[in-house]
Amino acid sequence: MLLPLAALVARGFDGGLDTFWKAVTAPDAKSALVFTIVASIIVVLVNTVFGTLVAWVLVRDEFRGKAAVNAIIDLPFALPTIVAGLTLLALYGPRGPVGIDVAYTRAAVLLALAFVTLPFVVRAVQPVLMEVDRDMEDAAASLGARSSTVFRRIVLPNLMPAILAGAGLALARCLGEFGSVVLISGNIPNKTEVSSVFISKQIEGDNLTGAAAVSVALLLLSLLMLLAVGAVQVRGARRGK
Amino acid sequence: MGSRLGLRGLALGYLTVLLVLPLGMVGYRTFEHGLDAAWNAATTADAVHAFWLTLLMVAVAVPLNTVFGVGAALLIARREFRGKAMFNALVDIPFAVSPVVVGLALILVYGQTGWFGKDLAGTGIQVIFNPLGMIIASIFISLPFVVRETVPVLREIGTEQEQAAETLGARPWQTFWRITLPAIRWGVAYGVVLTTARVLGEFGAVSVVSGKLVGKTETLPLHVQAAFEDFNLAGAYSAAFVLALMGLVAVVAMQLLKRRELA
Numbered sequence: 001m002l003l004p005l006a007a008l009v010a011r012g013f014d015g016g017l018d019t020f021w022k023a024v025t026a027p028d029a030k031s032a033l034v035f036t037i038v039a040s041i042i043v044v045l046v047n048t049v050f051g052t053l054v055a056w057v058l059v060r061d062e063f064r065g066k067a068a069v070n071a072i073i074d075l076p077f078a079l080p081t082i083v084a085g086l087t088l089l090a091l092y093g094p095r096g097p098v099g100i101d102v103a104y105t106r107a108a109v110l111l112a113l114a115f116v117t118l119p120f121v122v123r124a125v126q127p128v129l130m131e132v133d134r135d136m137e138d139a140a141a142s143l144g145a146r147s148s149t150v151f152r153r154i155v156l157p158n159l160m161p162a163i164l165a166g167a168g169l170a171l172a173r174c175l176g177e178f179g180s181v182v183l184i185s186g187n188i189p190n191k192t193e194v195s196s197v198f199i200s201k202q203i204e205g206d207n208l209t210g211a212a213a214v215s216v217a218l219l220l221l222s223l224l225m226l227l228a229v230g231a232v233q234v235r236g237a238r239r240g241k
Numbered sequence: 242m243g244s245r246l247g248l249r250g251l252a253l254g255y256l257t258v259l260l261v262l263p264l265g266m267v268g269y270r271t272f273e274h275g276l277d278a279a280w281n282a283a284t285t286a287d288a289v290h291a292f293w294l295t296l297l298m299v300a301v302a303v304p305l306n307t308v309f310g311v312g313a314a315l316l317i318a319r320r321e322f323r324g325k326a327m328f329n330a331l332v333d334i335p336f337a338v339s340p341v342v343v344g345l346a347l348i349l350v351y352g353q354t355g356w357f358g359k360d361l362a363g364t365g366i367q368v369i370f371n372p373l374g375m376i377i378a379s380i381f382i383s384l385p386f387v388v389r390e391t392v393p394v395l396r397e398i399g400t401e402q403e404q405a406a407e408t409l410g411a412r413p414w415q416t417f418w419r420i421t422l423p424a425i426r427w428g429v430a431y432g433v434v435l436t437t438a439r440v441l442g443e444f445g446a447v448s449v450v451s452g453k454l455v456g457k458t459e460t461l462p463l464h465v466q467a468a469f470e471d472f473n474l475a476g477a478y479s480a481a482f483v484l485a486l487m488g489l490v491a492v493v494a495m496q497l498l499k500r501r502e503l504a
């Protein structure tokens with residue numbers, strides 16, 4: 001595992017720091033990187049809000065079919081990414097039945113990323129929410145706090161480490177996502193092309209050094225994310241003790 | 242009460258628009274022209290070859306990662322050694338790396354211009370553009386699942402029973418087979434399901450390493466893309482439907498295993 005990564009880093013810095021920097025900041029490469037980062041952040045914000053909401057509904061609400069809803073949350077983990085892309089294209093593409101056609105736009109990339117990263121925050125928050133002691137909430141409510149205040153002041157601080165951990169994993173996944181994006185985005189340079197697609201195009205064009213440089217940049221970003229997640233978890237564990 | 246229903250509606254609505262409707266659509270497109278047409282599209286020679294190649298990758302990668310995963314989990318949960326924190330972090334690397342980047346890294350090591358490319362060519366072993374490389378890529382990508390599902394279970398069961406077995410004279414292997422493994426089996430099984438789902442569906446890494454040689458290195462996910470780009474929509478949808486079915490089986494298995502774990 002280490003060997004391939006070492007080869008990657010070596011190749012990325014093959015021509016020295018200058019060449020690396022040039023390859024990463026070439027117009028196509030840079031616009032793909034920027035778009036990847038911006039899209040990832042937007043999607044993770046949306047899925048953090050909706051993921052927390054879904055976890056809340058799954059833990060605190062009771063309704064028929066809840067078990068089935070709980071099961072389908074894992075679907076994006078179990079479904080091949082290329083199928084996810086095709087699936088979204090079938091519904092929100094040119095021949096789609098709902099009349100919404102986002103194929104080959106930036107919105108399509110957001111849609112695909114939202115699909116594949118949906119479970120992360122839900123699955124991080126759900127177990128913590130189940131364990132949260134409801135006495136504090138009841139106390140706050142009996143003292144006259146409105147439910148929105150209870151959520152903001154009592155529930156949310158308890159969930160925060162889990163939310164951040166889930167969001168970090170989702171962000172790392174977004175930055176590298178390929179399969180679900182490749183069909184629906186159309187891979188238009190400077191517009192809908194994300195970094196992973198850019199890298200794969202460079203490989204096909206036999207520009208391995210350029211591909212390696214952008215890969216190293218992407219890798220560093222994702223590693224930073226995972227380190228941040230690790231730090232949050234360590235802090236959470238300490239507070240728990 | 243009103244706000245509760247509102248929240249429920251919002252959550253379910255998001256899931257419907259994002260998950261349920263698109264999936265239903267693939268089913269509809271697959272069988273749009275009848276059962277026969279769908280069956281024919283799913284059983285072309287290329288599709289069948291891709292199907293078996295995909296299963297071959299699962300058959301090799303999943304057992305290897307299961308053995309490695311349990312071993313690594315035991316190291317992390319039961320042993321103290323220098324560099325353990327480092328080892329623990331390394332295991333997660335495949336989650337942080339884009340699949341495409343994994344593919345590229347393998348090319349840089351085993352490809353023609355790669356570090357070992359020339360040596361390998363001398364021995365006649367071809368890794369890149371060959372199922373061997375695709376299997377290595379799959380192993381890399383799905384490495385962390387069993388480890389990550391097993392470590393928490395190992396920590397939770399504690400070491401009391403293992404120590405008891407040891408004081409009663411059990412050898413390490415006996416303790417593992419008789420005490421540890423039965424206690425962690427559902428956690429391991431959950432990791433195996435996740436690994437299988439990932440290997441079945443792996444696209445990015447395999448795509449880069451495979452060279453996309455139809456009928457040779459094309460797995461089912463690659464076949465979906467190739468068919469789609471050939472405007473063979475029936476072929477793309479039917480292959481996607483087969484993969485989606487396998488994904489559904491994985492989801493059901495995950496639910497059953499979770500219930501076992503809680504019981």
